[in-house]
Amino acid sequence: MTKNTYTFNKKIQLIQCPDGKAGIRRKRKDGQQEDVHARIVRCFPWQHQSRFISIRDPKGKEVALLESLDQIDDAEIRNMLAMEMEAINYVPQILQIESIHDEAQLYNWKVVTTAGKRQFFMRRNESPRQLANEGLLMKDISGDRYFIKSLEDLDRESKDKLWIYLD
Amino acid sequence: MFTTSTNIIEQLFNQPGKIPEPIAEAISKKTGGEKIRLYAFCDLNNKQQFTESWIVLTKSFFFIVDKNGDGEKFKTIPVDEIINVEIVEGFTLNRLYLRGKDGILLAEISFTRRQYRAVANIHYLLSQTIKKHSDEQHLQNGFNADEKYYEALNRAFLNSRGTAHIKKKGMVTRLLGYAKPYKKRIIFSLLASIGITFLHLLPPALMRILIDDVLKPVKGSDIAAANKQIWMIIGALAAIWTTAQVAHYFRTRTMNIVGEAVARDLRYQLYQHVQRLSLSFFNTRSTGNILSRITHDTDRIWEFIAHNIIDVLISILMMIGVGTALFMHDPYLAKFVIIPLPLMIVFVYLLRERLNTVFLRFSRRWSALTSLIGNVIPGIRVVKAFAQEEKEKDRFSQKNKSVFDTIVEAHNYWSLVSPFLNWMMHLCSLIVWIFGAPRVLEYIITDGQSGMSLGVFIAFTSYLWMFLGPIQVLGNMVSSLSRATAASSRMFEILDTKPTIVDMKNPTALEPLQGRVQFENVFYSYDGIRQVIKGISFDVKPGEVIGLVGPSGGGKSTLANLICRFYDITDGEIRIDGVNIRDIELSSFRRQIGVVLQEPYLFHGTIEENIAYGKPNAGLGDIIEAAKAANAHEFICGFPDAYDSLVGERGLTLSGGERQRISIARAILNDPRVLILDEATSSVDSGTEKKIQEALDNLVKGRTTFAIAHRLTTLRHAHRIFVIEAGKLVESGTHETLLANTEGKYFKLHETQNELQAMMYV
Numbered sequence: 024m025t026k027n028t029y030t031f032n033k034k035i036q037l038i039q040c041p042d043g044k045a046g047i048r049r050k051r052k053d054g055q056q057e058d059v060h061a062r063i064v065r066c067f068p069w070q071h072q073s074r075f076i077s078i079r080d081p082k083g084k085e086v087a088l089l090e091s092l093d094q095i096d097d098a099e100i101r102n103m104l105a106m107e108m109e110a111i112n113y114v115p116q117i118l119q120i121e122s123i124h125d126e127a128q129l130y131n132w133k134v135v136t137t138a139g140k141r142q143f144f145m146r147r148n149e150s151p152r153q154l155a156n157e158g159l160l161m162k163d164i165s166g167d168r169y170f171i172k173s174l175e176d177l178d179r180e181s182k183d184k185l186w187i188y189l190d
Numbered sequence: 191m192f193t194t195s196t197n198i199i200e201q202l203f204n205q206p207g208k209i210p211e212p213i214a215e216a217i218s219k220k221t222g223g224e225k226i227r228l229y230a231f232c233d234l235n236n237k238q239q240f241t242e243s244w245i246v247l248t249k250s251f252f253f254i255v256d257k258n259g260d261g262e263k264f265k266t267i268p269v270d271e272i273i274n275v276e277i278v279e280g281f282t283l284n285r286l287y288l289r290g291k292d293g294i295l296l297a298e299i300s301f302t303r304r305q306y307r308a309v310a311n312i313h314y315l316l317s318q319t320i321k322k323h324s325d326e327q328h329l330q331n332g333f334n335a336d337e338k339y340y341e342a343l344n345r346a347f348l349n350s351r352g353t354a355h356i357k358k359k360g361m362v363t364r365l366l367g368y369a370k371p372y373k374k375r376i377i378f379s380l381l382a383s384i385g386i387t388f389l390h391l392l393p394p395a396l397m398r399i400l401i402d403d404v405l406k407p408v409k410g411s412d413i414a415a416a417n418k419q420i421w422m423i424i425g426a427l428a429a430i431w432t433t434a435q436v437a438h439y440f441r442t443r444t445m446n447i448v449g450e451a452v453a454r455d456l457r458y459q460l461y462q463h464v465q466r467l468s469l470s471f472f473n474t475r476s477t478g479n480i481l482s483r484i485t486h487d488t489d490r491i492w493e494f495i496a497h498n499i500i501d502v503l504i505s506i507l508m509m510i511g512v513g514t515a516l517f518m519h520d521p522y523l524a525k526f527v528i529i530p531l532p533l534m535i536v537f538v539y540l541l542r543e544r545l546n547t548v549f550l551r552f553s554r555r556w557s558a559l560t561s562l563i564g565n566v567i568p569g570i571r572v573v574k575a576f577a578q579e580e581k582e583k584d585r586f587s588q589k590n591k592s593v594f595d596t597i598v599e600a601h602n603y604w605s606l607v608s609p610f611l612n613w614m615m616h617l618c619s620l621i622v623w624i625f626g627a628p629r630v631l632e633y634i635i636t637d638g639q640s641g642m643s644l645g646v647f648i649a650f651t652s653y654l655w656m657f658l659g660p661i662q663v664l665g666n667m668v669s670s671l672s673r674a675t676a677a678s679s680r681m682f683e684i685l686d687t688k689p690t691i692v693d694m695k696n697p698t699a700l701e702p703l704q705g706r707v708q709f710e711n712v713f714y715s716y717d718g719i720r721q722v723i724k725g726i727s728f729d730v731k732p733g734e735v736i737g738l739v740g741p742s743g744g745g746k747s748t749l750a751n752l753i754c755r756f757y758d759i760t761d762g763e764i765r766i767d768g769v770n771i772r773d774i775e776l777s778s779f780r781r782q783i784g785v786v787l788q789e790p791y792l793f794h795g796t797i798e799e800n801i802a803y804g805k806p807n808a809g810l811g812d813i814i815e816a817a818k819a820a821n822a823h824e825f826i827c828g829f830p831d832a833y834d835s836l837v838g839e840r841g842l843t844l845s846g847g848e849r850q851r852i853s854i855a856r857a858i859l860n861d862p863r864v865l866i867l868d869e870a871t872s873s874v875d876s877g878t879e880k881k882i883q884e885a886l887d888n889l890v891k892g893r894t895t896f897a898i899a900h901r902l903t904t905l906r907h908a909h910r911i912f913v914i915e916a917g918k919l920v921e922s923g924t925h926e927t928l929l930a931n932t933e934g935k936y937f938k939l940h941e942t943q944n945e946l947q948a949m950m951y952v
Contacts, residue, residue, distance in 0.1 A: 040293065041292075113280060115282060137238075138240045167304055168281045
């Protein structure tokens with residue numbers, strides 16, 4: 024069924040499912056082999072993107088821990104994992120800030136991101152979070168995240184508007 | 191109600207407020223008239239770009255509608271081809287997978303967290319349909335898809351703010367409405383203000399008269415008469431200034447008191463309203479949040495009413511008055527002098543706006559600093575145990591420095607205000623000199639035929655400086671107004687929230703309650719879609735002790751909340767003594783229910799006050815009896831202040847077992863007919879455990895009790911045990927009969943509990 028696999032140990036194999044998604048092939052208690060979809064979780068989603076990747080079954084139980092993506096020789100499997108992680112960890116990057124309005128309790132942000140234009144609300148007492156590498160991470164009231172890669176990359180007007188919210 | 195709501199969604203989230211008519215119609219056609227059960231908006235495509243798609247669920251079909259040029263592209267999946275539905279959560283990007291036979295991917299849809307609830311509703315409904323669950327039956331009662339979409343999107347908003355839409359327009363009027371009862375005093379203050387303004391305008395005019403009409407013409411005329419006039423003017427000035435200041439005293443005092451009275455009225459109304467609100471309100475807000483509204487925000491309102499309103503009115507009056515006076519004296523010069531004034535007002539306004547943003551930044555950094563302290567000091571043990579003092583010092587130093595940097599910036603701007611304004615005023619004076627001085631010379635040379643008299647010139651310079659105050663007030667006006675509206679909106683948000691659990695008209699007062707509790711096919715859901723209680727039925731006779739057990743999250747606490755009517759059920763009926771719970775008068779009902787919580791809450795007060803909380807008129811003897819029955823009397827008398835000891839925040843620190851027993855005494859004194867007991871899971875030493883058990887036995891005697899039980903002893907003594915799992919009553923019976931069923935859930939729970947206890951005591 025699949026040509027590319029990566030073997031963790033006698034019991035667990037990382038495979039590519041027929042629908043293109045990452046899967047786990049494992050032996051059940053009764054000796055039967057089963058294929059299930061895998062959930063790929065980065066242990067350090069912000070600090071270390073390709074190290075310590077937890078491979079979990081659909082119920083959330085970890086079946087293997089990849090210390091580094093480079094452990095996998097098979098380029099297709101590696102790409103499959105990378106793509107999936109990128110999708111799940113996708114956060115629109117803010118390229119430009121059009122306006123930030125104070126609306127009693129909430130701030131109304133209008134921005135332009137890598138995914139297109141967006142309007143979102145942030146709670147008054149939630150500051151943007153400073154990431155280790157200069158980036159800023161923002162979370163809106165629905166839980167959606169947006170990030171700014173580097174303050175220096177923003178244009179002058181955007182920086183001015185952002186100024187108050189920085190710690 | 192609906193058109194405004196859809197507009198809100200569009201305004202807030204920049205997405206359609208409900209599914210577009212053409213799409214709904216097309217779907218109706220494709221399904222042969224099936225009703226749309228639910229829909230959601232999906233705003234990401236597979237290239238991680240924002241887009242506009244809809245997913246729609248009807249009875250037999252699942253549709254994905256994508257934008258295709260000017261029209262739409264429909265993908266149709268029959269519901270019975272779907273074997274599996276899965277949501278995978280990511281940071282911002284989430285995916286819904288629909289899989290068919292042999293695991294083929296039927297659809298992969300991306301969306302942001304904003305749409306999560308709406309999509310999750312569809313996921314839930316679809317899964318129920320696929321599994322052919324009995325919930326499905328219930329869900330077919332139908333709900334309005336438009337409403338569910340609106341609620342799903344709005345939820346995040348409501349959690350942060352309470353009302354999605356705050357009408358700015360009526361706010362000031364509404365606020366001023368609170369000042370209505372004090373109309374007379376306000377009118378008095380207004381009149382006094384007008385009077386004071388007028389009085390202030392007189393002295394420069396008198397000065398002019400003194401110079402032009404008395405001092406100058408004196409050469410060669412009656413010195414005695416001139417002297418008399420001088421003294422009259424001096425007298426007039428003294429009278430004017432004294433009257434003005436006396437009026438000023440009365441006015442200021444009156445407005446301050448009116449402001450305080452309004453703040454007092456608002457605080458009371460807020461507090462009173464908060465007391466009436468249902469439990470669901472408190473679940474989404476922090477105590478600090480509510481506290482600051484009642485204290486800090488009402489303070490802002492005081493400032494607005496006591497000072498800002500009158501100050502603005504007076505400033506406008508003053509400017510009109512002074513302007514008029516200037517034009518009356520010399521229109522030519524007045525024109526030039528007036529020019530810089532609007533600029534100065536704009537300057538103050540801009541400076542204030544800038545200062546506000548700097549202060550905002552400052553206050554964020556300041557709270558970051560205080561949070562750090564509030565975070566580290568309570569954990570000082572950990573800091574020392576891990577020897578991280580240096581690191582903590584560095585962290586503090588960094589934040590301290592950033593606070594300093596912002597406040598320095600604030601001072602840079604703030605220090606500008608006075609010097610700049612004064613400089614501008616001097617500039618105006620210079621203008622008077624530049625254009626005025628030659629005209630004074632002209633007057634002297636032409637001997638009064640043309641030009642400007644000295645008296646007018648001096649009056650002019652005096653009047654000019656009267657602009658300074660009003661300019662500052664008017665410049666700061668916008669900022670004061672926005673602070674006040676922000677504070678008002680926070681308060682009105684609470685005042686506009688309606689309590690959800692209310693009495694019906696003509697409720698039945700059931701007193702005394704016998705204690706028969708019946709549940710008939712009860713369903714409860716927090717959000718109208720996910721059922722937390724799924725069709726529970728039972729009949730508990732007065733005096734029965736029921737043990738509620740089951741896995742956490744299964745619905746035990748919700749059941750207890752429903753019995754107390756903290757929430758209203760969505761389907762079925764709850765009957766107390768044969769009467770529908772909704773028909774019973776709330777306060778009489780609640781007074782006859784007792785609650786002993788896991789974490790007993792003691793108010794700040796004496797032990798006596800805490801025990802007698804539900805019965806303020808209880809006799810001392812009764813209080814002691816209750817304490818004895820709760821095995822608390824002994825330890826209470828062990829404290830030097832005994833029953834007069836202060837407990838709560840700033841009082842005695844009691845141990846967990848002691849708090850439990852005081853809370854049990856409180857319940858015993860209250861003598862409830864129905865008791866809800868939420869047992870603490872924390873273990874105490876076996877001596878205390880025995881005392882608590884005895885206390886509970888005393889408490890439970892003869893009362894209908896629902897005990898969310900963790901103790902084996904409670905379970906053994908219960909008349910019946912209800913096993914609640916996933917919102918259903920799965921097993922019921924006595925402890926012995928349930929244990930006899932070795933395949934049953936109760937048996938398994940019991941086993942695990944035994945194992946844990948064995949481990950603890952070894």
